[in-house]
Amino acid sequence: MDVTVALTVNGVERTVTTDPQRPLLDVLREDLHLTGAKYACGEGRCGACAVLMDGRRVLSCVTPVSLADGKSITTIEGLAQGDRLHPVQEAFLEEGAMQCGYCTPGMILSAVALLQQTPNPTDEEIVAGMNGNICRCNGYVKIQNAVRRAAEKMRR
Ligand code: FES
Ligand code: FES
CATH class of the missing domain: 3.10.20.30 (Beta-grasp domain)
Incomplete structure (x- = not known):
């Protein structure tokens, strides 16, 4: 029903x-x-x-x-405020952390959730926090760089 x-x-x-x-x-x-x-x-x-x-x-x-x-x-x-992208979106663009882009919305929202809980994550915490998000284009290095860059932006 x-x-x-x-x-x-x-x-x-x-x-x-x-x-x-x-x-x-x-x-x-x-x-x-x-x-x-x-x-x-x-x-x-x-x-x-x-x-x-x-x-x-x-x-x-x-x-x-x-x-x-x-x-x-x-x-x-x-996520964006009008024309202003969320810092995590900006960081993904700046790092070129996408290829086909299919995983990107989920990656970005997972990164937002991670950084809300852990504003200054270590690389290990980024890997653990993003665990469960799969990128079939294997863009993990750039994605990790983007999350690190987003964390810096959000702490500023
Ligand atoms: S489509 Fe939901 S976890 Fe894969
Ligand atoms: S960018 Fe293609 S699946 Fe991640």
Whole structure:
């Protein structure tokens, strides 16, 4: 039976009436037309679908939309302030930390969550914090550099 879920997405209150078990990713992409979060493995193994829920990273492909009821969701579309990119977005651009870009929204949101918890991470903490986000283009060195650069920017 469908239920109505009320959630805030990128600062905007939204309601959707749907199967409560439907993945949050499907609702974001298909109902709310926010296609930044990507579908890849569909089973919680790659991080392409990562979004923030009340500031914490969740894998939206394995998160039933009912769990988002009353929560605040941030997708890649909600990170920039107008024309001003989030420091993590800036750092990814400056380091060229993307090739095909398919993993990038999930990488950036995972980095945001990491840096909110650990503003001055060691390289080991960056690797551990980004563990679970897979880049099929193997851009890990530049991604790690971007997270380090973003941390510096955010501490300034
Ligand atoms: S698509 Fe969600 S973790 Fe891979
Ligand atoms: S840039 Fe292609 S999957 Fe990461």
